[in-house]
Amino acid sequence: MKEKNPWHTPATIIITVIGVIAIVALVTVAVLQNRPVLQKYKYGIVLDAGSSHTALYIYEWPAEKDNNTGRVEQKYSCKVKGKGISSYANTPEKAGESLNECMQESVKQVPKERHHETPLYLGATAGMRLLNLENSLASDKVFQAVEKALQGFPFSFQGARILSGQEEGAFGWVTVNYLDDRLKQGLETTGALDLGGASTQISFVSDNYDISESPSNSVTFRLYGNDYNLYTHSFLCYGKDQALLMALAHQTKSGPKTIVDPCFHPGYLEQKQYSVLYDSPCVSARKPQNPTTTFSHTGAGNFTQCQDVVKKVFNFTSCQYSRCSFNDVFQPPLQGTYGAFSAYYFVMDFLNLTDASTPLETVKQKLASYCATPWNQIVQQHPTIKVKYLSEYCFSGTYIVTLLTEGYNFTSESYANINFIKEIKGSDAGWTLGYMLNLTNMIPAEAPDLPPLPHAGYVSVVTITALLLFVLVILSLFCFCPGFKKQPHIV
Numbered sequence: 288m289k290e291k292n293p294w295h296t297p298a299t300i301i302i303t304v305i306g307v308i309a310i311v312a313l314v315t316v317a318v319l320q321n322r323p324v325l326q327k328y329k330y331g332i333v334l335d336a337g338s339s340h341t342a343l344y345i346y347e348w349p350a351e352k353d354n355n356t357g358r359v360e361q362k363y364s365c366k367v368k369g370k371g372i373s374s375y376a377n378t379p380e381k382a383g384e385s386l387n388e389c390m391q392e393s394v395k396q397v398p399k400e401r402h403h404e405t406p407l408y409l410g411a412t413a414g415m416r417l418l419n420l421e422n423s424l425a426s427d428k429v430f431q432a433v434e435k436a437l438q439g440f441p442f443s444f445q446g447a448r449i450l451s452g453q454e455e456g457a458f459g460w461v462t463v464n465y466l467d468d469r470l471k472q473g474l475e476t477t478g479a480l481d482l483g484g485a486s487t488q489i490s491f492v493s494d495n496y497d498i499s500e501s502p503s504n505s506v507t508f509r510l511y512g513n514d515y516n517l518y519t520h521s522f523l524c525y526g527k528d529q530a531l532l533m534a535l536a537h538q539t540k541s542g543p544k545t546i547v548d549p550c551f552h553p554g555y556l557e558q559k560q561y562s563v564l565y566d567s568p569c570v571s572a573r574k575p576q577n578p579t580t581t582f583s584h585t586g587a588g589n590f591t592q593c594q595d596v597v598k599k600v601f602n603f604t605s606c607q608y609s610r611c612s613f614n615d616v617f618q619p620p621l622q623g624t625y626g627a628f629s630a631y632y633f634v635m636d637f638l639n640l641t642d643a644s645t646p647l648e649t650v651k652q653k654l655a656s657y658c659a660t661p662w663n664q665i666v667q668q669h670p671t672i673k674v675k676y677l678s679e680y681c682f683s684g685t686y687i688v689t690l691l692t693e694g695y696n697f698t699s700e701s702y703a704n705i706n707f708i709k710e711i712k713g714s715d716a717g718w719t720l721g722y723m724l725n726l727t728n729m730i731p732a733e734a735p736d737l738p739p740l741p742h743a744g745y746v747s748v749v750t751i752t753a754l755l756l757f758v759l760v761i762l763s764l765f766c767f768c769p770g771f772k773k774q775p776h777i778v
């Protein structure tokens with residue numbers, strides 16, 4: 288005898304078909320409605336005209352996000368050949384020309400239809416700050432030449448200007464914390480340590496920072512609904528190139544023919560010109576009376592003695608505040624973790640000292656051993672590295688350790704909170720991204736209203752609800768319709 292299946296009635300078949308169609312339609316609409324559309328991007332270009340060189344960065348972000356709130360990422364970077372724009376003080380038109388190659392590449396990198404709406408900024412840092420102090424006319428001419436060159440490209444040129452040290456520090460801090468997603472999520476922020484060629488910046492949030500003690504070091508931000516009271520200071524002349532000149536100036540006060548420099552390797556020997564050494568405004572006032580034209584710069588390779596020389600470039604004697612770093616500059620107590628970038632990274636990376644787990648004492652020991660290594664051995668071991676960089680790593684490493692510990696008061700314990708970084712999630716650490724985010728208002732003061740569920744969550748909820756409804760309909764039919772409860776027919 289064949290038993291008739293109670294589900295094989297016209298009513299259940301119709302309900303099932305309608306139910307399945309309804310579920311498929313509901314889920315399809317949910318998926319299509321929320322499907323990410325083919326990504327289109329907007330772009331912004333920033334030129335970092337530093338003291339040692341100029342670098343170009345192109346940033347991109349999703350075009351369809353409201354108020355440009357999509358994540359901004361670095362798409363491309365280009366290192367301009369030659370020195371920084373301040374080195375063209377006597378031939379300003381060459382400063383403009385020097386940018387052509389990287390700019391032409393940017394024209395290819397940014398889609399043509401976006402060219403006219405792509406903002407282009409040039410920000411100059413300590414090299415131009417120094418040139419402006421020394422010879423403001425020459426600095427103006429360099430800017431005129433650079434502006435003329437940049438106006439010749441199809442982007443929306445927004446001007447070239449010198450950033451203040453405070454801006455450089457604050458925008459570096461914004462960059463690091465933006466890339467780490469700390470601002471959006473309202474997490475505790477990371478401090479920013481930036482070591483350039485001519486200046487160095489320290490920026491961090493300290494709960495114990497009383498603004499009234501040193502208002503000039505304070506920058507306040509409201510970002511994503513959170514208030515930040517940032518401490519920042521930029522030390523002009525304390526970038527690693529100018530600090531080296533200051534250290535050399537201390538050793539050549541009397542205008543000697545030879546100096547034996549503990550910050551250079553044993554066996555190092557180079558003839559250097561007094562006129563070149565004392566050309567910078569960071570040291571020009573200290574030029575010896577009647578020096579010879581040149582002096583022999585030889586090395587002794589002694590870390591401890593090098594630290595003594597380096598300490599001389601800082602003034603630790605006067606402090607009119609409750610606490611100072613150096614040179615009578617207020618600094619609140621250090622707090623939290625720090626990202627150290629630019630030359631901090633280049634130097635510590637070369638010396639294999641970027642690992643945050645390396646104790647400060649070990650860093651000093653390794654530096655001592657590196658400095659003591661004979662110069663010819665160093666050259667042999669690193670045939671591909673620029674001789675100028677190579678000869679200066681002993682000084683630079685010693686300067687970094689001294690600046691951090693004696694200057695900023697990092698201890699053996701707090702030194703472990705410093706991370707030496709080049710980039711975060713593919714974007715370089717530096718002031719340029721923070722500068723562009725600020726000028727394009729891409730970080731809202733208030734947290735944007737977000738949809739309560741992400742796309743995947745929304746689709747899942749719709750699908751599960753549709754399935755539950757369907758099961759509910761079937762169950763209610765089964766429970767409440769008399770036809771469903773009938774005993775099976777015996778045919």
Ligand SMILES: Nc1ncnc2c1ncn2[C@@H]1O[C@H](COP(=O)(O)OP(=O)(O)OP(=O)(O)O)[C@@H](O)[C@H]1O
Nearest residue numbers: 337338339340412413483484485486526629630633
């Ligand atoms: N691979 C490297 N090894 C050692 N030093 C390097 C390396 N690359 C760059 N430098 C040096 O690091 C320093 C910092 O470079 P960076 O480009 O950050 O500074 P800058 O922007 O030119 O200076 P500033 O910000 O003071 O104007 C410069 O003195 C530069 O010459």
